[in-house]
Amino acid sequence: MRVKSARGVRPAVLVIAATDSSGGAGLARDIRVLTDFSVDALCAVTAVTAQSDSRVAAVHHVPPGVIRAQILAACETRRVGAIKIGMLGTRATVEAVVESLPPSAAVPIVLDPVLVSTSGGVLLDADGRAALLKKLFPRVTIVTPNVPEAAALLDEEPAGSEPALIQQGQRLLALGPRAVLLKGGHGNGEEAVDLLIARSNVVQRIVSPRIGATSRGTGCALASAIAAGLASGVSLVEACQQGKRYVTDMLSRAG
């Protein structure tokens, strides 16, 4: 997929995320996706994780001052067309990121609210979760929870129907992001339906056939693909649709 900005310069996305030594998720996945969209990656590493597909063995949190310095240096280096935020880990990291982001609305920000790995390792602690909701949510363009993440963020039970999911999406929207994309990949219907809820309260359904395969890093991939679209100047809806197509294709290749 070849994408160029209006001026013919390759767009760039700043990825604020952690490494995953298995390569399935995190920064390695993000960079692979951005490369597939012909978008350059700048990066600020929030944590170094030792992971296999079945466990999180160790996490080293990068000191907040180093996170701030990476974000500022990346933004000094070249024009950032969008920012993708992944694993943050702790309150101190959330705060360092919030303090270093460019002024509101200057650059679209895609937040993948990474809470727990598929293997069950906690990737954001309770204080970090509270800071994420209070301080980072109001700064972002779009947040992309799956069904269990939406429930955990609201401290509610996972929604069992589309209307209940839309209500949870609206409650997340009330915390400040400009849009919420609720990912339906954890459901079990024949179709995987993502719900894009914007401030207008218009709900856009983004549908793909359900693929009977799983892969590490699908959440990272979707958020990076959306950031690639936004950096390339496409609309939010189009960026979510092209992200969905990318992840569907990734899953069909994994199966």
Ligand code: PLP
């Ligand atoms: N590890 C890191 C560093 C991540 O950023 C993420 C998700 O963004 C995960 C693990 C979770 O990925 P998965 O659900 O594939 O385990």
